[in-house]
Each structure stands twice: as C-alpha cells, then as structure tokens.
Amino acid sequence: MTTIEQTVEIKRTSIRSARAIERRRLFLWLVPPLAWFTIFMLIPYATLLYTSLGHVDDMRFIPGLSLDNFVRVFTVDPYLSVIIKSARIGLMTAVFSSIVAYPLAFYLAFHVRTQRLKFLIYLLVIVPWWASYLVKAYAWKTILGSGGILNVGMQSLGLVHEPVRLFLYNEFSVDMTLTYIFTPFAVLSIYAQLERVPTSLIEAARNLGADGWMIFRRIILPISVPGVVAGAIITFSLAFGDFVAPVLVGGPDSVMISNVVINLLGVAFDWPMAAAIGLVIISLGLLLISASGWLEERTQTRF
C-alpha cells in the first residue's frame, strides 16, 4: 500500500512544472527577509499611524481618527521651518561631501597600484567610524573653538588679534562637522561606481589622443554620476536626521528635526505629534528613494 502511495506522490512531484519549483525557491529566499521587514518596519509604521491619529490629554494617549497632527506639521511653527532647515543642512552636507570625497575615490579607483595598498586605503576610509562620532565632533571644538588650536595658531602668527568666533556655534559649523562625519559614505559610494569603469575604455581614449582632462570630463565624470547621486542621497539623509551636531557645535537656533522629535517624546510627551512628523518624513524618504532610483537608472552607463 505504502509503495503505491509513494509512487503516486513521486509522480505528482515529477509533473510539477518547473515554474512551481522556481516559485518555491523564490519563497525560500524571500520569506525570511520579508517577514523581518514586516515585523520590524511595516507593523511599527502601522503603530505609528495609529498613534498619529490620536492625541494626548493630561499625559494620557487618547486614540482617535483625526488628521489634526498632520495639519499641524505643515501649519504650526516651528515644524515645517525646522524640516526645511534640516533639508538645507542635508543639502549642504551632500554637496560638500561629494566634493571632498571625489578626489579620494578617484585616487583609490585609478591611481593606487597594488591591491594591498588599495585595501589599506579603503580601510583608512572606514576606520574613522571606529573613533566615536561624538569624540570626533568634540575634537572639532578643540580645533575651531575660541581657545582652540586654529585660533591660538592664528593669534601666535599675528594673523588675528582676537579669537575668531565665526568658526563655531553656527549653521556653518554644523554643515562642516556633518560633512566631516559623513564623507566616508560618499567616498565608498563614488569609489564603487568608478571601479566599474573598464580599463580598456581609458586605454582606447588615450590611443585616440585624449589627454587626462578630456578622459575625465568626457568619460569618467559622466560614468561617475550615479555613484555621486547615491553618495549624496546617503549623506543628505544622514545629515538631515542628525541630532548630535546641532547640540555639540550648533548655535542657539540650530535645532534640527530629530531634536524636535526627541523633545516631543521627552519633555512635551506628545507622541501623536512625533508620530505624525515621523510619517511625513517616511513619506518624504520614499519619495527620495523613488527619485534617486529613477535618477540612477537614467544616468547609469551600461558596459
């Protein structure tokens, strides 16, 4: 009896279409990450939505179905203006880090001769992450502050007579600190793209009489665009959401959106408002990803 059942079973299996097998394999790979992102992202976001529709009364959360909090994000000061300021700081950081990162990525991709040296420099780009962000940001205070290395140095050289206070506690010092912290991301991203450039393309261009500048402008720069875009998106996002630099090196008014959210959670205990801001930013994030995907698709070179 069992043998017959087994035979039938085997036949059934063998006539399953290749497509069904493919589908089973897809599930095998897709289900674990899908489950992960559902539990740790989608469900928490749904919780966030539920929270944002309610309000807080006398330190207690009252569920509701009101869009008031979302209206407040766009109409009540300072939410919208702080979001815009954070975006401006993010943009400056993205631009500065792309400019700073490019030469290093270029050197890494084209001018490092041995694999060992390449790996070493690659590591030198990553290692600053191991030195705490906070301590590094604090080191900038030691450099830029009114009793800092830069000011003392300039005074002893007689360049200035009084300490220059412009270096610290303003929006520019926030931009600069964030650029410094996030430049490694831009380097890795631009380098990954430059590494794709086939050596043969450069050799062909050289054989056809192009000089270095021309090769760079006509070949390398256009090819590198998606890497620059990807790096800029990452540095923009990281700077946009930062809350440490404004506290450490920012001025009295350089509060960013993450600081506002933290205050809402802590002192103000207005979870629904924080949730609404969170959801607005999540939507902006999705838009940003779609836009960057489209941009990278359009600018990507196929070899």
Added chain:
Amino acid sequence: MRAFGNRSLVTTLAMSVLAFLYAPILVMMVFSFNDSQYTGLPFNGFTFRWYEALFRDDQMLTSIWNSVYVGLGVVVISVLFGVPAAIALDRYEFPGKGMFRRIVMLPIVLPGIITGIALLGFYLTIHLRLSLYTIMLGQGTALMCVTITEVFARLQQLGKSQAEAAANLGANDWEIFKNVTFPGIRSALFGAMLIAFSISFDEIAVTFLLTGRENTLPMTLWSLLRREVTPEVNAVATLIVFLSIILIVAGMYASRGNANEREA
C-alpha cells in the same frame, strides 16, 4: 594602464582628504595624553593617567563590550536576512519587487530617530523590555540594506550563467549556494559585514531611543560629554582606533586571499 591624469596632483588631493579625515582623530589622540582636567588647549604635559582612569572605569569597559556584542549581533542579523533578500532580488521577478526594494532602502534614508520611535512604539505596544537585544533588532533593520546592496551589486556583476550551469549539472539548491553563489559574493559580504559592524559600533540615533539599562559606548560617551568632558573620552576613542587597526590588519593577514580577490 589604468591611471591617467596628473599623478602628483591627484595624490596630493587624495592625501589632503585623508588628512582632513584624520586631523580630528590626531587631535583626539594627542589630547588623550593631556595632563589637564579639560580636553583642549593648553597642553599641560604628557600623562597616561586618563588611560589608567579608563581601565578602572567599569561603566566604560562594560559599554565597550556591549557595543561589540551589539555590533556582532547586527552583523549576524544582516547576513542571515540580507543575503537571502539580495539573492531573491537578483534571481527572481515577483509582484511588488519595486516596493520591496524601496522598503529595504528606507531605513538608510530615514533619520535614525524616526526608525527609533517607530520601533519604540512597537516595543511598548507588545511590552518588550528594552535591552541590548532591542538595540540589535533596530540597528539590524537599519543596516540590513548595506548587506543587501553590496551583495546584490556583486550578484549582478557575476551574472546567472554559473548558477544555471551548476543546476543543469544536477546540483541542488544548497550545493549551488555553497559552491557557486557563496564563493562569488564572499568578498562583497566580508566588506558589507565590516561596514555594518563599523557603523553599528558608532550608531547613536536608533540606539538613543531603544537603549534600556545597559548602554553602548556611544551612549556612555554621550552622557559623559553632556556632564563633564575629561580627556578620558579621548583616551577611550584612541584606544578603540588602535584596537580596530590591529584587528583589521590581523584580519587582513588572515584573509589575504579575500583582499586579492576583490578585483576578480
């Protein structure tokens, strides 16, 4: 010949960028030896006392260990769930694929604070007690896209022909993964693990909201920096940089094959 352009100009520029990246680290190191209560000028003289203080500071040592523990957990999570995601994205077409890619990328463009409040709200709802594990889950979610994008990019480069050939020769799924896919992605995976660990080690925003009683190193430093800043914070950061360089160089020697294979 791959190199083009003015070599000395390019090298000078690149070295200036590295100098920019390492200037504050150098300052941090120098002032960790400063014989003064404050981390800053004037430099009062050379001392090891902040390192001695560090080794007596149980809270600091514990938080270093906590950070390593969390970082390792994050690496495990992002490999276990990120590699399958990358393979699924590389090999198959399925409905909602575009959306899946966007969702996966979302945590890297979102402020860590937003990922943090979403997860914190969720934890509070299901009455999960905050601990190092809740940090791990949060960072794991946020950093998984590093593994997914790195491995996915490598898989795209490798193409499908080898895996298909193996399947035609009768290899089963596990054999294909073990003998074809894994060797192909190994170095990309190694790089992604290194990056994920490094970012996790210095992560502040997600951790800030999800931390329970046990603190990671950045949290301990954050609370120290808000109260009193002594050169001890410089000492701990300096120590970690040296330790990391030693570990990385050791890892480099151990996996010399890996480094050479990067270009393959």
